[in-house]
Amino acid sequence: MRWDFNLLFMLLVLAFAGTGCQNGNVPETRVTFTKSVDGDIYFQPEEKSGYEKVMPDSLGNRVLKLDLKEPGYYRYVSTKQVFYPVYLTPGSRVEIVEDADGVTFKGDHAAENTFLAENAFIGVSADGVDSYSAEWLKMNGEGVERVIGKLRESGLPREFVRQQELKYRYGFYNQLLEGPALMAMFMNKNVRLPDDYYDFLKDLKFDDPLITRVPKWFQTMLAAFERMEKEGMLEVSPDNFMEIYGKRIEDEKVRSLFLVNLLDFTLQKGYSDQFPNYMMSVRRLITDSMAVAQLPVIEARYQAAWEANEAILRGMPAPEFKAVDVKGKEYSSSDFKGKVQVLDFWFTGCVPCRAEMPYMEKLADELEGLPIVFVSMSLDTGNELVGLWKQMVKDKKGAEYHLNVPDGFKSTLAKSYLIRAVPRIVIIDKEGKIVDAYAKRPSDPKLKMQLEQLIKE
Structure with a gap:
């Protein structure tokens, strides 16, 4: 058979053009903002906190160019501080118009965005x-x-x-x-x-790959799994919880991206000696190519975290501490020798810290009488904050000790544990060695199970 050269050339061009599209050569997404009213406007991904002001360029135009890989949601904040969800797709051209009558949408997805606004x-x-x-x-x-x-x-x-x-x-x-x-x-x-x-959790399925385009999808799924644990709908395991979560997710893409996000989230919270075991337990469940490509980056981040925390790894001697109660009585690490120590670092201005306090108090009461001690370690400094701390804890009753660390975040103790954010839970074994310098929060049932296992050792 004799091929015409021009036909062959055309087929090759089409073939390479098709390959280029598959490699992600998608036109940039452009969002144009047109307004005839005074005031600032903002635009950012919907799941992102904070505000990003839309500024005009040198010609006075307000245009954002975005490199989107898949459809997603953004948020437009008008001059009147009204929030509008905005749906965008790769390569789309969207115009947001604001005048005295309100906000309207033009260009691609005008119908979708009008529906969302209404x-x-x-x-x-x-x-x-x-x-x-x-x-x-x-x-x-x-x-x-x-x-x-x-x-x-x-x-x-x-x-x-x-x-x-x-x-x-x-x-x-x-x-x-x-x-x-x-x-x-x-x-x-x-x-x-x-x-x-919480009955809706009993039948909740994760079987649609479009879940991963929903703002805060990962946070919602993680909160669902943690609530399932608390409600007895899911097995609780400090060591294998990631694998348990993964097996509960039906869709391959959702499962893979959720587990990669969970590994990343674990590193964000702080170093974990268990991290290699977590990776090993879920690696076979991560099969989506997009998720697999992220694993080397996560492993490199773990290695960097290991090096940064080498002084407080599992098995290292715990830094000695001295702290005082509301009456000025001084306590030190030696006062709790021979017991498992759970140190809860916090300060009075930390809202999540205060939210965890009832859970820690309950945990201390439930394990009272066992060779374990719970110590609330306030990092408040200055007369005003220390006074507020004393007021907060003076009438506290139960098995938990309430102490204040002199010099707070600037103390040798806080620096030794690399404490830059709270709440932060540290577990020390009976021999005074670190078990977990970034332990789970007391509201997480996995912490209690971890402590119960440790007491038995």
Whole structure:
């Protein structure tokens, strides 16, 4: 058979063009901002905290160029401080227009973004309805289904509908999982939850790869697994929890990316001697190519963390400490010799620290009488903060010791443990050697199991 040269050349060009697209040569995404009203505007990925102001270029134009690999969500904050979710895809051209009448969308995905602006779902309470009560659950559960019903009937592109439905549902799951704790932390209000409050977790599946495009998808999934542990729906294991989580995830992509994010999150919280074991237990469950490509970077970060923390690795002698109680009585490490020590570093201005305190107090009471001691180590300094600390702990009762570390974060003790953020839990064995310099928080049932195992050794 005789090939025409021009035809052959054309086929080769098409073949290479196709290969180029597969390698990710996608046009940049452009977002143009047009406004005729005064005031600052902001735009950033929806899951990102803080605000990124949109500034004009030298010609006065406001244009952002983004390198997107897959569809995702951003947040536009108007001059009137109104929040708008914005859906973008690789190579799309979107214009956000703000004038005296409000905000409108033009260009690609104008219909999708208009729908989002008109159908935002935020769980709210009506007059006389307590947040997270049975009535609140019914009211907001129906609200979620109502907006999803409108989404399905909108005639918008099928993939967007699938992804946005997941966003509505996972946004609601996130509120159910995090809301009560946030109310306790920031409003000092403990809510009483219905007995069936967490029943939605029993049938929760992670079987759609579009989950990974939903803002805060990882945080929501992790909170779900940790709540399943607390509710007895999932096996609790300090050593194998990552593998247990992974086996609960049905979709390959979701499972792989979740586990890579979990490994990364573990390193963010601090060094862990168990990290190589965690990696080994989940490596075979990480099969998606995008996730596999991230493993060498994570391993390099672990090596750097190991080198930075080599003085406080498992088995190293624990730094000696001296601290005082509210009456000025001094305690030192030697006072607790022969017992497992759980040191809880915190300071009065730390909201997450205060949220963990009831869990630590409960844990100390539950393990009272065993060869273990719980020591609350305040890092407050200065007369005002130390006075506030004394006021907070003076009437505390239970098995936990409440001490203050002189010089706080600047103390030799804090520097020895590389404490730059709190809460921070440190476990020391009966021989005075470090077991875990970055232990889990007391609200995590895996900490209690770890301590029970350690006491038996």
